[in-house]
Amino acid sequence: MTKRIRSQIARGSAELAILALLADQSLYGFEIARQIGERTNGALTFTLASLYPLLYEMEKRGSVEGRWQRNHAGRDRRYYRLTPAGRKQLAPLRQEWRAFFHALDVLAGVSHA
């Protein structure tokens, strides 16, 4: 697999993870990274360097929007939430990944591995 394909898969999966997470609640960067790590038992982890450029790009594209708010500890944090456009993207993106994994399963028997 080339580096290009790897990076596209990583990037696509990262976007899906963030969109799916923000579909339920507004979160700030650290919480997004923490929850993705926890929910996937550490299979997916974000570093600061991998998270913020992607968040900013998604924000630029209008999938998410950020707003400064106080968190439960009284600190100012920039919370991200899905925009209507981001919410629209989520369903087809899920479908694409479902099809991708199905195709991979047919080829490589991933679900039986």
Add this chain to the structure above:
Amino acid sequence: MPDWKKLVRERLSVLNLPPSAKNEVIAELAAHLEEIHEKVRQTCVTDAGAVELTLQEIDNWRVLARNIGRAKSEGDSMNHRTKSLLWLLVAVTWLGASLSVMLLQRTDRLYPDLILFYLPWLATLPLVCAGAAYLAQGADPINDRIKGLWLSVTVTWLGAILSLMVLDRADHPSLVLRRPIPVVFHLPWLATLILVGAAGAYLAQRADAPRKTRLVVATSPALLLGIVMLLLLPWRFAGGYRWALTFFAIDAENLAVVPSLALLFGALPFLRQRSANSFLLPKDDANASMGPTVLRE
């Protein structure tokens, strides 16, 4: 505990964003690091150790600054395609203007010396391209593409052209092939091109350009001269020159094919080594770090 805002501000000094946007990014990243530090501090004995572990979140601050700059700024100005079209338009316009002036002023002569006469002007082409690319890049002007490609091309191009102009005006040993039409190869220039090719490939290598890019950079003077000659070819026919193709072949041999071999020879030592980074595979590969960073089994 360190002053995270100060630390992030110092390390992201190269981040080229408007002050308000930059301050916001710094505040957000500092807050993130602060939370990681607090979490790590609970399991780490020393604060210094916790700080060190926290900073492992960022491998390369410069890359982070570049990725953030790109993510934040592109939407504000032009997209990548528009930028590419812009500098291409500028380059083509410049080349077209240069050729037009040549054609208008020297309609009676069309031979290699015509090209040589206007080469100083044409030599500015890569500089103009670099300037256009610089402007088009907006928030991330001093990037790898400019440093690695345009600067190297400019140096290589100017080295090849200036040496040709200087050496062309002096008596020097030359190799003459007696064919139906004699072909003269300027040996000192070809020798100089070996050094020029080496310099171009070396500069591109220093900027982590991949092998193909180093090859293109090193041979760019010959490639550009070849393009110029191709552009002149229709006009040669229109000018009613007999033997147009023969002279074209001679010019191409003299100014493009053989020089490219000399340039390539000089570049060879710098073509062997693999590049460490993914230069000129810009977006996807440079942004590879944007995905989740660990996929554990």
